[in-house]
Amino acid sequence: MNPPPIATREIARENQFNVVWTEELDEVFADVAPYYDRANYVASLGLWGWFLRRFMATVDIRPHERVLDVCAGTNAIGIALLEREPTLEVHAIDRSAEMQEVGKRRAAALGFHIESVIHDVHRLPFPDNHFDVVTLQFASRHLRVRRVFSEIYRVLKPGGRFAVSDVVSRGPVTDELRRDMALWVGCISGALDETDYAAKLRKAGFDGVSLETWREYDFSEGKFSSAFIRASKPAPQPCCGTECCR
Numbered sequence: 001m002n003p004p005p006i007a008t009r010e011i012a013r014e015n016q017f018n019v020v021w022t023e024e025l026d027e028v029f030a031d032v033a034p035y036y037d038r039a040n041y042v043a044s045l046g047l048w049g050w051f052l053r054r055f056m057a058t059v060d061i062r063p064h065e066r067v068l069d070v071c072a073g074t075n076a077i078g079i080a081l082l083e084r085e086p087t088l089e090v091h092a093i094d095r096s097a098e099m100q101e102v103g104k105r106r107a108a109a110l111g112f113h114i115e116s117v118i119h120d121v122h123r124l125p126f127p128d129n130h131f132d133v134v135t136l137q138f139a140s141r142h143l144r145v146r147r148v149f150s151e152i153y154r155v156l157k158p159g160g161r162f163a164v165s166d167v168v169s170r171g172p173v174t175d176e177l178r179r180d181m182a183l184w185v186g187c188i189s190g191a192l193d194e195t196d197y198a199a200k201l202r203k204a205g206f207d208g209v210s211l212e213t214w215r216e217y218d219f220s221e222g223k224f225s226s227a228f229i230r231a232s233k234p235a236p237q238p239c240c241g242t243e244c245c246r
């Protein structure tokens, strides 16, 4: 019997990107770290700040909450979170010391502190039920997402929120486009299918999964969109009477 389509796509994705993920990624980000923020600014035609504010507006945060930014890079998200709510306790995790060095300097220059951990995010070095909010931006294509989603679920408190900003594909995409490494850098070729994204979040245990498309890209080789994705870890049910509390 053939494995279900989502599992088949996940295996194909792992086969295709395994070498990039395990052998090439660290060198790429070490090289790009000093230029990363300028490159984002130029690639977004100067709209990077506007774009971050738009993502931030979709993230439900409250004063004094503890937040983890996964694959934090140069701390664009951590800084945008603190600009919105300075009382947050923000933690950043990334495998690239070079990207985090730039990120720490950027945060310090603005008078913010972001607690940094250099670590692979397939195992999060934090206790269970620890964070109110976890964020992830433009990094899903680097990850074995099933593993990372279950780790994010583990470290979120019950009722905690997971907020993602990324490019997803919508329906079939040609193999040529999937293999195009130039488009991989631009978040396109390694993008996960939007249906798979939501299904994997639900499989990890999340509920309230929603995907808001805010921009569409229609290439002859496949359709893509920029999306804000939200999910939450179910909160404990309130006690309904004497029977269920025994």
Ligand SMILES: C[S@@+](CC[C@H](N)C(=O)[O-])C[C@H]1O[C@@H](n2cnc3c(N)ncnc32)[C@H](O)[C@@H]1O
Pocket (backbone or CB within 6 Å): 025, 029, 070, 071, 072, 073, 074, 075, 076, 077, 093, 094, 095, 096, 099, 119, 120, 121, 122, 136, 137, 138, 139, 142, 143
């Ligand atoms: C495209 S950058 C995105 C950075 C940031 N989220 C942003 O939006 O600007 C991707 C980041 O993911 C990190 N990364 C990729 N795979 C990782 C892994 N397995 N563990 C930890 N960090 C990883 C890279 O080092 C890089 O800093």
